[in-house]
Amino acid sequence: MSKILVVTSGKGGVGKTTTSAAIGTGLALRGHRTVIVDFDVGLRNLDLIMGCERRVVYDFVNVINGDATLNQALIKDKRLENLYILAASQTRDKDALTLEGVEKVLTELAEQFEFVICDSPAGIEKGAHLAMYLADAAIVVTNPEVSSVRDSDRMLGLLSSKSKRAEEGREPISEHLLLTRYSPERVARGEMLSVEDVEEILSIQMIGVIPESQAVLKASNQGIPVILDDESDAGQAYSDAVDRLLGKEVPHRFLDVQKKGFLQRMFGGKE
Amino acid sequence: MNHLDPLEKAPVFQLKGSMLALTILELSANDPECLDAQLAEKAEQAPQFFHDAPIILALDKCAPSAEPLDIARILAVCRKHGLQPLALRSEDPEQLAQAKLLDLAVMPPSGARERPIGATAAVEAPAEPSVIPAKIITQPVRSGQQIYAKNTDLIVMAAVSAGAELLADGNIHVYGPLRGRALAGINGNTDARIFCQQLGAEMLSIAGQYKLAEDLRRDPLWGKATQTCLNDQHLDISAL
Numbered sequence: 001m002s003k004i005l006v007v008t009s010g011k012g013g014v015g016k017t018t019t020s021a022a023i024g025t026g027l028a029l030r031g032h033r034t035v036i037v038d039f040d041v042g043l044r045n046l047d048l049i050m051g052c053e054r055r056v057v058y059d060f061v062n063v064i065n066g067d068a069t070l071n072q073a074l075i076k077d078k079r080l081e082n083l084y085i086l087a088a089s090q091t092r093d094k095d096a097l098t099l100e101g102v103e104k105v106l107t108e109l110a111e112q113f114e115f116v117i118c119d120s121p122a123g124i125e126k127g128a129h130l131a132m133y134l135a136d137a138a139i140v141v142t143n144p145e146v147s148s149v150r151d152s153d154r155m156l157g158l159l160s161s162k163s164k165r166a167e168e169g170r171e172p173i174s175e176h177l178l179l180t181r182y183s184p185e186r187v188a189r190g191e192m193l194s195v196e197d198v199e200e201i202l203s204i205q206m207i208g209v210i211p212e213s214q215a216v217l218k219a220s221n222q223g224i225p226v227i228l229d230d231e232s233d234a235g236q237a238y239s240d241a242v243d244r245l246l247g248k249e250v251p252h253r254f255l256d257v258q259k260k261g262f263l264q265r266m267f268g269g270k271e
Numbered sequence: 272m273n274h275l276d277p278l279e280k281a282p283v284f285q286l287k288g289s290m291l292a293l294t295i296l297e298l299s300a301n302d303p304e305c306l307d308a309q310l311a312e313k314a315e316q317a318p319q320f321f322h323d324a325p326i327i328l329a330l331d332k333c334a335p336s337a338e339p340l341d342i343a344r345i346l347a348v349c350r351k352h353g354l355q356p357l358a359l360r361s362e363d364p365e366q367l368a369q370a371k372l373l374d375l376a377v378m379p380p381s382g383a384r385e386r387p388i389g390a391t392a393a394v395e396a397p398a399e400p401s402v403i404p405a406k407i408i409t410q411p412v413r414s415g416q417q418i419y420a421k422n423t424d425l426i427v428m429a430a431v432s433a434g435a436e437l438l439a440d441g442n443i444h445v446y447g448p449l450r451g452r453a454l455a456g457i458n459g460n461t462d463a464r465i466f467c468q469q470l471g472a473e474m475l476s477i478a479g480q481y482k483l484a485e486d487l488r489r490d491p492l493w494g495k496a497t498q499t500c501l502n503d504q505h506l507d508i509s510a511l
Contacts, residue, residue, distance in 0.1 A: 150414050153432045157413025169281040203411050203430045203447070 002110040005117050006135040006173075008159075010151030012122030014143045015180040018216060019238075020119035021049045022227040023139065026242030028083035029227070032114045035074065037106075038088035039131040040121040041096055047087045050077065051223025061089035064101030070108055079228070084113070094127035102130045124158060133164050137174045139207065139245075143181050144193040149201055152177070156202065176207035178241060183212040184257045195255060208241025210234050211254040295360070296349065297329040301336040303344050310352045321353040329360040331380040342369045405441070412437065412451065422458075433473060442466065452476075456501075465499040466511065475508075477501040482508075 007020040017040070024036040038046035041061060047053040052075050058068035063086070070086075077083035086109075089096060109116045120131035132138060138159050142152040159173050160166055166173075179198055186192040199206055210216075215232030219225065227242070229235040233254050240250045298306070314321040326349065330340060342359070349356050358376035361367060370377050406420035408427045414434030418425065424441035435451035437443050441463055443455045448469040456463025456478040463477050470493055473484045480501055487493060487508075496511040 150432075150434060153414040154434065156411075157416045157432075157435075160410060160413070161416070200448075201430075201432065201450075 002114050002116065003137060004106060004110060004135050005115060005137045005139065006120055006132040007117060007139045007141060008120035008128060008132055008155055009122065009141040009148070010124060010128075010155040011143075011148045014141050014148055015210070015216075016122070016141050017045045017049050017119050018220060018226065019139065019141050019178060019180065019210075020046060020117050021225040022235075022238040023242055023245065024115070024117045025077075025080065025083060025225040026227045026239055027115050027117075027245075028077070028080045030242065030246065031082065033082045033112070034115040034117065035084040035086060035109055035113045036117040036119060037086040037109070038119050039097070039127055040119065041088045041127060042090065042093045043121065044088040044090040046085060046119050047075075048223060049220050050085050050225065052077065052085055052087075053223070056087045059087045059089040060105070061092050061096045063105055064096070064098065070105065094121065094125065097127060097130050099130060099133065103134060106134050124154065128155075129158070129162065132159055132173075133162070135159075135163060135173050136165070137176065139176050139178050140202075140204075141178050141180055142198060142202070144179055144183075144187070144195075144198060146193065149193065149198055153202055156204065175204045176245065177202060177204050178208045178210065179206065180210040181212045182209050182254070184255060188257050195252075206252075207244050208237055209252055209255060210237045210241070293325060293327055293357070295327045295329050296354070296356075298333045298345070300334050301338065301340050303341065303348055306345065307348045307351070310348065310354075314352045318353075323353060323355055325355045325357050327358050327360055327378060328356045329380075330363065330366055331361050340366060342366060342375075343373060346373065346375075406439075411447070414451075425455075439463070454481075461501050463501075466497075468496045468511075469494060470497045470508070475499050475506060477506060480504060480506055482506050 007016050007023065009016050020036050024034050027034045036046060037060060038044055047056050055075050058073035060073070062068040063070050063073045073086055075085045075087065077085065106116060118131045118135065121127040140152045140155055142148050156175060159175060163173050165171065179195060183192055187194045195206065195209055211233045213232055213234035215229050215234045216226050219229055226232065226235050227238040230239065237254055240253065243250045328345065328349065333340065346356050356375065358378050359366065359370040360378040360380055362380045367377055403423040405424035405426050408418060409429060411429040412418055412427060412431045412435040414432045417436040417438065420439040420441065422440045424444065425437055425439035426444045427437065428446045430447035431437060431445055431449045431451040433450040437451065437453045438457050439455050440458045440460060441455070443453045443465045445453065445467040448471055449467040450471045450473065452474040453465050453472055454476040455465045459478050461478045465475055465477065470487065472487060475482050475487065477499065478501055490508055492508055492510055497508050498511055499506055499508050
């Protein structure tokens with residue numbers, strides 16, 4: 001039984017592509033056959049984060065237009081057996097995606113893969129709409145900041161009213177909230193919304209809280225999904241989120257201010 | 272799935288309003304033979320137009336004549352020339368009775384859309400206002416969503432986010448935090464009220480009188496369970 005999962009947010013720059021790469025890699029690490037599809041036509045990024053930018057020949061739009069077969073366009077990840085990437089086109093725009101085309105490609109992917117991760121573009125227009133239209137589940141990525149929370153709220157409203165499941169009156173898309181760039185220190189200083197604040201405003205289940213971490217930027221620049229960096233707090237937090245997505249009960253970590261030890265205070269440890 | 276009650280299945284149809292362009296055949300005299308001949312001539316000029324063309328047969332402009340109009344015969348003439356009469360336009364009770372026998376729909380006469388047609392319509396119009404059930408929402412109302420309870424009350428059993436809008440002709444009840452806008456009595460009902468468990472609204476309005484969050488925030492009842500009603504052109508907020 002395959003599952004189409006959309007990673008979306010409304011607002012840009014909150015970590016949708018980082019999350020798509022991390023969650024997709026995490027699922028593949030756990031033995032699930034997974035494909036990550038970049039819906040951000042014109043602003044292709046997923047291939048960079050996944051470190052496969054030099055191997056893109058055909059893309060999503062080529063497959064929709066029938067210029068290439070799906071198997072020609074799928075890029076196999078070099079690190080993991082079960083992981084594939086379908087890149088977006090960089091030379092086209094969102095109008096190159098059509099509902100019929102997207103539906104055909106996703107249906108075909110769902111036959112081959114256990115998980116189809118749709119990396120949504122920012123906004124609530126055509127690209128974002130098509131990315132979530134056929135989804136079975138959604139991960140809404142939010143930063144602990146009021147404008148991001150409001151945009152996520154808007155996106156949750158669209159997920160419950162403008163998806164295929166909603167239009168056909170089927171069981172609604174299951175919604176999960178992922179809070180990224182969380183900094184317990186700043187929450188303690190009252191500069192940032194807390195996990196409880198965000199949960200209260202959006203009233204949906206929290207699937208993970210990813211701490212603000214230098215490891216994320218480093219991983220992006222190196223083209224290695226941050227979840228593979230299991231030394232880092234962000235990598236571990238993503239790993240927990242994948243476990244929760246698969247139905248495991250895992251306690252949340254990295255929510256409290258880390259007490260600095262004596263030596264760290266003396267010599268100034270890393271942030 | 273097959274054992275499901277038909278009412279629980281996904282709807283298999285949709286009702287949609289639409290404006291269609293239809294030809295009206297307006298009869299000016301009760302003369303079937305003449306109609307037959309003249310239609311034949313027209314049909315020869317424009318055979319494409321007459322091929323299965325849906326029409327409405329209008330009798331309201333027909334000059335009174337000694338003989339009663341034989342609608343069945345006129346229909347037969349129309350069909351002979353390829354026209355498909357869908358409905359009758361008339362207000363004559365006798366013609367309406369004939370239309371009923373012929374299973375023909377009836378349209379109100381031109382320029383009289385607002386008038387009730389015949390005696391039957393008058394009987395159908397409900398004189399007593401019956402109870403309209405309140406609109407009940409159990410899911411969170413998200414930013415950008417708008418919910419309107421027409422001619423009735425609106426009950427929301429979940430959170431109403433900032434940027435969401437509740438509209439009701441009647442009262443509004445919110446059992447989660449109310450952070451969006453709530454406009455009760457929007458058709459001018461000054462008796463409408465807004466009830467909520469946690470007041471955090473961007474705007475409250477009753478029958479056009481409103482208060483914005485800027486004022487509401489200063490109210491000692493901000494964040495509490497309140498009711499709001501209109502008292503002499505002024506919104507009164509009191510504790511529940």
